[in-house]
Amino acid sequence: MKFETVIGLEVHVQLNTQTKIFCSCATSFGEDPNINVCPTCLGLPGALPVLNREAVKKAISFAKAVDATINQNSIFARKNYFYPDLPKAYQISQFEIPIVEKGKIEIEVCGEKKVIGITRAHLEEDAGKNIHEGEISKVDLNRACTPLLEIVSEPDMSSADEAIAYLKKLHSIVRFIGISDANMQEGSFRCDANVSIRPKGDKKLYTRVEIKNLNSFKFISKAIEYEVERQIEAWEDGVYEREVVQETRLFDTNKGVTRSMRGKEEAADYRYFADPDLLPVFIDEALMQEGMQIKELPDEKKERYVRDFGIKESDAEVLISSLELSEYFEKMLEYGASPKGSVTWLTTELLGRLKGEINIMNCGISSEMLATLVKRISEEKISGKSAKEILDVLVEQKGGDVDHLIVSMGLEQVNDDTMILQVINEVLKSNADKVEEYKSGKDKLFGFFVGQVMKNAKGASPARVNQLLKEKI
Incomplete structure (x- = not known):
């Protein structure tokens, strides 16, 4: 049986605002742990978030770049889950009404062009960072509340090559329009890949597996290829329904395999509800026009x-x-x-x-x-x-x-025609027999004359020697 691959990508782009999305802490990278924090991004009781206007502007710019719809009215919601680097035990994100919807990016693979749909792009806050040292784990919350634009594609890609072409195009766009440095090593551009297979010609979408937190084009490609192979083998061995379940997996870069991390949550598991501390977002005409002014793509x-x-x-x-x-x-x-x-x-x-x-x-x-x-x-x-x-x-x-x-270095060329012609005359005179051979049709001898002139006319311009020699001979 032949199979086809179905891939959808969720890309988290860290926006290059000077301050965080809901507070005035700096977003600079590489600072000492837990320096750029405040009651708001630490999720302390009584602290209230205030939306960063610049983050909204950058989201509008992205929408313009990918020919997407901009929702003038949107809302923020609380996405509830517990993780050590998420201080509030919920993430402020957008669910029902994102700021950007229905865009597209054109890619080219092996000379063939293909349009990849963008379902949505929504603003949210980043979590902190867990640091594991042996049996001890630490949490650095400098990154908590950094503005993210999560860009969700349609499941339109059918190979690792198409996925990488899409990611490289997306990476290029956000950098060229200036909304992110997209530094993959620093986590400013990272990807979750949703991968599934189906028999060729079948239109049904089967169980998808999410591969989490990929931040290298090389490893994204390897992770997708491994996961596709794993699912095909499970199908052919008759254990697909037992071994391929909806879950989140991590890619082991050392062994080149994906490993189960946790069961994949559905939207209901996150218990989304509108954040009571944030007003609905309304993009006025002035902000809309600012965001629409983007650099050359x-x-x-x-x-x-x-x-x-x-x-x-x-x-x-x-x-x-x-x-x-x-x-x-x-x-x-x-x-x-x-x-x-x-x-x-x-x-x-x-x-x-x-x-x-x-x-x-x-x-x-x-x-x-x-x-x-x-x-x-x-x-x-x-x-x-x-x-x-x-x-x-x-x-x-x-x-x-x-x-x-x-x-x-004594490399300046001599463009003295008098000197060059003098050398040419001497070379032609001392090689009269070869001149006759050249005139009788042995065109390859021209290279010999050029070489002799260049040898005796130190520093002469080769182009000028060629021109004067052709005229003389």
Whole structure:
């Protein structure tokens, strides 16, 4: 029997507001434990929450980016459950009326495009963080009450590859519009994957398993692939109904397997009810307009690069693969480098030299330095070969003055036509027999003449040598 996979994703995006969603504590990451807390985010009796306007604005911006419906009126509810890092024993979230509904994201896998529906995106507060050290567990509540936007997809994905394409597109969108740093290592962008299988052609939705708290594209893919294989094996062995139950599972990154964590709750288990301490949310026209003003989306940027700069679509795809890369590229253009030269020297030459943890943000080579290198090539002050030597030095010493290196390394090209022609004449005169062979049809000898001229005309521009040699011969 052949099966198909059904995947829906719930993504928690930490919004980059300066303060928490219901209090004025800072949202900064990496502080000493339990420093950024107050009676409100600790859930102490008598403390009252006040909604952060900026969080609502960022939710509106996301809705605009994914062509979703914005509910001008929405409400917050209490989602009741106990967990050590949830001080109040309930989470303030949105249930019946979320702020964002019915959006979509287009993905592309193996050349085929597909639209993934977004069911809803709602605002809620984050929980704290449990820290386990041997037999001792500690709780850091700095993260408690940090604003989250939970983005729930339709079950429209049918493979791990589609799920990763969707997540990467979503990750790119929230970063490009500036609502989150989406740092997966810090937990600012994490995912729960709902996975089920069904016989091919069957439209019924079977038992889904939730894989919780995934924060790496690599591990998300591996977790989904393992879970699909586990469910198929259970079906084929006749134990599907006994072994595949609605539950929450965790992914063991060391062994590459999912493990049962707890039974999966339904909405009724959370006993949702409207939070009595928060008024219903009404988005006025001013806030709506503020939120709708978003930065250029990745797909729009890609289209502009191809249209306005004449670069290949595949190169534009690389440039929009990260916010830092696209910003670096655009700064190179501001410093006067050509678009095509910038693409080559950024995506092929510079990135090709950066290894391990070194990237364009910490390599020490600014966009101005690389733009200067590209300009000196187009001005024929240095050859492409010489530019590679200079870039090697820049990478090794983490930056430097390009023009100073050109001089100190003796790489400045000579564009003196009189000198070059003099060398050409000497080469042609001493190789008269080869000149005749060339004229009789042996075109490959042209490379020999170029090599001889470059050998004797130290520092000459290869392009100029080629041009003058063709005219002379």
